[in-house]
Amino acid sequence: MTIRNLDGFFSPRSIAVVGSDRHHPAVAETLLARLAATSGSPIHLVDIDPAVPAAASDRFRRAARFSDLAEGTADLVVHLGAPEQAPALIAAAGAIGTRAVVLAAPGFDAWPTALVTDCLIASRPQAVRLIGPGSLGVAAPGNGVDALLSAAAPAAGDLALIARSSAVLNATLAWAASHNVGFSGVVSLGQRTDVDVGDLIDHFAGDFRTRAILVHLEGVSSPRKFLSAARAAARSKPVVLIRSGRSRDRTGTTRTHAGRMTTADAVYEAALRRAGILRVEDLDEMFEAVETLTRLRIPHCRRLAVVSNGRSLATLATDRLADLGGELARLSEETVERLAPLARSQSAPGNPLTLGETDGPETMTQAIEALLADGATDGLLVLAAPTAFTPAEDIARTIAAAAEADRKRTGRRKAIIAGLVGLDPLPRAALDAARVPVHASPAEAVRSFMHLVRSAGAQEMLMAAPPSLPEDFTPDADAARAIVEAALGAGRTTLDPEETARVLAAYDIPVTPTRLVADAAAAEAASAAFFADHRHCVVKAYSPALPFKSDIDGVRLGLASPQEVRAAAEDLTARIGATHPDRPLAGLTVQPMLEDPHGVELYLGLADNPVFGPVVVFGHGGTAVEVTADIALELPPLDLHLAGALIERTRIARLLGAFRGRPAKDRAGVALALVKLSQIAIDIPEILELDINPLVATDSGLVALDARVVLGVPKLHPGRSGTSRLAIAPYPKEWEQTLTLKDGWKVFVRPVRPEDEALFKTFFEAVSPQDLRLRFFAPVKDFSHKFLSRLTQLDYARAMAFAAIEPASGAMLGAVRLHADPDHKTGEYAVMVRSDLKGRGLGWALMKLIIRYARADGIGTIKGEVLKENTGMLAMCEALGFTIATSPDDPAVALVTLPVTELPEGID
Structure with a gap:
């Protein structure tokens, strides 16, 4: 279950608070005061007798028993009673239409596992959603809902907060109150029972009020759902996460280097990076990230310009920028000439730029305008310490005015960040109004900019198109699996060296x-x-x-x-x-x-994580692999782009390039070897751990000198379509097939892959402008990377697209796609064939294929929007059994719907 009935927490039509209250009387009184101050819905008090606020007494109704409530009078239930009463209450609530129940407490409150299971069983018949036990409650200030037992009441805004810890939630709300930060939704999870972080990320990803999502967690119970939700959300809005509990993590195994080096927190780091989540390490950094990312959204952010009224301040900032891997912008000669009259005496104009201590707001404004106008800058940091000549409030107003003016200009958005050093309190009013992040030190201000850099980098990673794999990479998975099955059949948990070499050879990994x-x-x-x-x-x-x-x-x-x-x-x-x-x-x-004094010893490995499954490890190899600990991790499946990024996160990557007369090593071959290792993890889940140490990169290629394989029964995570060891759904090769069209023409069809951008671009260039308009409801002339990546980069856990390929030429002939909602109940389809192929039955065959896929994947209903002038598509939909209706939003658009679960067997 995902977002079904979650709106019961955030937009309830009616609320019931149910006792008898087992907590201190102040708990119920606090809750009712919050509800009275926000909710306009009727509030029913069941078996509980706190004083109600007089100003809102007309909205409160009392009842002795929950059974006295009528149908529809308790959309949201807050349970304050005894834990053992909860299962019966949940069942009764579901019977009268309750959608959501909060098992509330003023602090963390762990219930026995058997009782939690009984609550879940009681909730299932009517799909009642549960938060808690031990939850401080929920709030949706924009909808007038505050059922939170928190220290501070959240203001309305555009930040969603999901917290496992009541202390983290209270600290965040207190910080927000002092920084004018508001919330679209606040959730205290408590002891996770039903609703989890993945569900809530999916909900807030689709919430138009939410601009960014802030998450605190300790662990993940449904890794595939969590990562799928996070990746979908991160494509449209920042997701910032802080994780606690690293000190309590279990350590890895001792059977391989991979198992020994792959810590649980390092795997979380890799998983969060893969999902496009911005991870922070402490509350201070979290607050910085929230302020920055809720105020600034810069799609491309890397190069920073710095202007300051003190040379040392600018130096501290640029030093810190270098420490964090940031980049100073290289200004154009025109900009440098423009800055020359503004630079402090005996200070060269450029980046960073130092102004004179006596310079007033006009000089700072000119400097800001010049630096922002330079095309080489993505952001600007304005640093200032108080002087005897310019009040701090004037500096703040100058920066705010420059930000307001820059926001009105056309062109690419740029970031402006203020660092007002040594001031307490900070003169925030004007900067808050202009949505300029402001910090009290150069280091904090630079770290704020780096949050933008990391967020933009995460977006680029999510959208990057990988190069295609070599066509001759055809692993012999059956041969490798036979070796593994024979060893397991003999009762062994390791492969011997010859067997290991044969498995690697089956995946074309060179072995001595x-x-x-x-x-x-x-x-x-x-x-x-x-x-x-x-x-x-x-x-x-x-x-x-x-x-x-x-x-x-x-x-x-x-x-x-x-x-x-x-x-x-x-x-x-x-x-x-x-x-x-x-x-x-x-x-x-x-x-x-192997006798090559210039060979570079690398390490490649597979580890097994109890939460996220297999993990690919890369780093510096040799006997000191664990001492140097120069490794990086990534979750499979890998493509060549992800493998290349994995290599770059290590220090040993520098030795793969040419230096001091030595030629460059085969970096592309190393990336391909990592992709092959990822494929081994996908194809043979019984290979739990694997070491290749070292894999030597020589001038002539790669060769593995030693390897070790550990076997076992994999832990499989349940999913919609059976089970899988992987936390990220791999390429569904089982859906590759050949379709025979009505004239006998055979067409190869396979799921779309991220590297298909060029294929799609060529395909669209062969489609008529009229057909493109009918498909996309508007003329399409620019087949940009951003446009194409949305079509080719799929999360197979919630979307599918098939490309029809001509076997002889490899040309793309058509495509069909289906994108499921988070609940996986309905899917929206789209189909297109090349304009010169109409009438040959390809569109019909692709539609039948996507219907078969929807049925196999458990999707109940297929929907689509079709322009009414697209009579050919409407005729095909009618022939396939779709119902056709007019869109209530646009009379020129038809809504087509096919209940897949109601189709008789064989019709698809």
């Missing part, structure tokens, strides 16, 4: 030749073949019980003959047998030695 032998004599014999082409060999100890060979000195390098191989193997066998008698060797591995 590997032989697993039983003893020293076999090692000598195996090495003979390698010495024909190599100068040296390597012998390694192999024991599943001793997974880290470096810990037991289990590797011998630089062996120059079969005899040296035998001697080294005998030494390893004897020594490890003596030091670890309870964990004997299971064999020895013999390999030719």
Whole structure:
């Protein structure tokens, strides 16, 4: 369940407060005072007897029992009674049409698991939504609802707040009250029972009053739903999140480097980044981010200009900008000339710009206008300390006036941030009115700008189009799976080195030749073949019980003959047998030695997280991989763009470029190897953990020198379509198929992929302007990246699109899409075929396909809007069984509806 009936919390038609109150009398009195001050709805008091505010006494009704309430008189129920009364109350509430119940308390209140389960069971027949127990309540100030037991009452505004902790909620509301920040909705989750963070993000994403969403959480119960909701929301509005509980996280496993290095919080960081969420570390940073992102929305933000009335202030700001990875804007020569008369004596004009201490508001205004006019700037930081010559209030008014003037000009929006250093209290009035974030130090002001940079970067990551995978990448998943199933069938939880090499080879990950032998004599014999082409060999100890060979000195390098191989193997066998008698060797591995002094040792791995499932790990490889800890994480599925970004988040990435006469390494090959690793996690969920250490990047390519695989029964997360180990829905390859049209023409159809932008652009260029207008309800001339990314970058958890491809040429012939609502009850369709292919039955075949998909995915109803002049589409809809009606909003538009669940079997 997602957003169904959530409006019962935020726009209830009627409210009931139910006792008997087990809390202090002040709890009920506080709640009623809040309701009386906000809600215009009738309020029923059941089995509870607090004093009601006299000014609103006409809105209160008393009842001895809940059964005395009539149908429709308790849209929202706030339960203050005993916990054991809750299941019966929820069932009775559902019977009279209640949509939402808050199990309220003045502080966190944990109920037994069995009681919480009984509450859920009671809520299901009528889909009553539950928040709590231990919730401070909910509020929607814009709708006149305040059922919160919080210290401060929230004002109306455009920020949604979702908090697990009552202390965090109270602190945020107190900060908001002092900074003139208002809320579209406030939710105290308490002990999560039914409604979770994913549900609420989905609700506020679709709420026109909400401009940004602020979340506090400790954990996630439904990772796929949470990430799907967050990604959908982050495309249209900022989502800022603070997570507590890192100190209580469970540590990883000890079976692989990946398991040991992949901490729970690092995985959360990767998941939140993937969802486009701006994560903050503490309450101060959260408040900064909220103020910045609710006041400024800058789609492209990277380069900052700084103007200050003190050189040291500007230096502190630019130093901090560099620390945080920001970028100073490089001004044009024209701008520098314009700034020259304004710069302080003996200070060069440019960025940062230092003004004189005696300069008045006019000079600052000219500087601000010049810096904002430069095309190289995305934002401007205005820093000022109090002087004897210009009052702080005048500086604040000057900045506010410049911001107001800039807002009225045409062109790209730019950020203006104020830093009024050393002032307490800050002169906020004019700046708040102009929606300019203001901070008390250069560091805070720079961090404020970096929130904009990170938010814009998250948007770019969500919208980026990856390059296409090589056409010759066709992994042999069946062969790899057979190896894994055979090992599991034998009762093993690891693969031996030869099996591991074969699995990697099945996914075209280069592996050095590997032989697993039983003893020293076999090692000598195996090495003979390698010495024909190599100068040296390597012998390694192999024991599943001793997974880290470096810990037991289990590797011998630089062996120059079969005899040296035998001697080294005998030494390893004897020594490890003596030091670890309870964990004997299971064999020895013999390999030719890679001799490349300029090779870069990389680490690639898979870890298993109990919440988000498989995690791809990349970093600096070698025996010190855990000591250097130069790693970055990402959730599968990966594409080449995500893999490239993963590489860039490590320090070792710098060694992949050319330097000091050394040629660049195959960075694209490394990215492809990470995509292949991601595909292994998707195809073979029984591979729980995997180490490739090292994967050496040489001048000629890549080669894995050592690898380890851990097997097991994966934890599968329930979803609409069965179960999956992945938190992000992967490419649904099972829907690839060939359709045969009415004239026998065969067309290949597959789900749309993010790298299909070029395919769509070429397709639209072959569609007539009239057909484009009928499809998009307006002329379309610009097939921009932004336009195309909306069509090609799908969250398969809630949307599907199929592209019809001509097998011979690879050209796109048509497409059909279906986007489900958050409740996954209805889906909106759209279909288009190339203009020169009308009448061949492709549109009909694509519509039948999307109906089959909707039925398989559990979507109950397909809807669409069609211009009435599009008679061909309306005729096809009628033939397929759609009902056709006129849109109440536009008589030129027809609404078409198909109840998929009511179709007889076989009609699709």
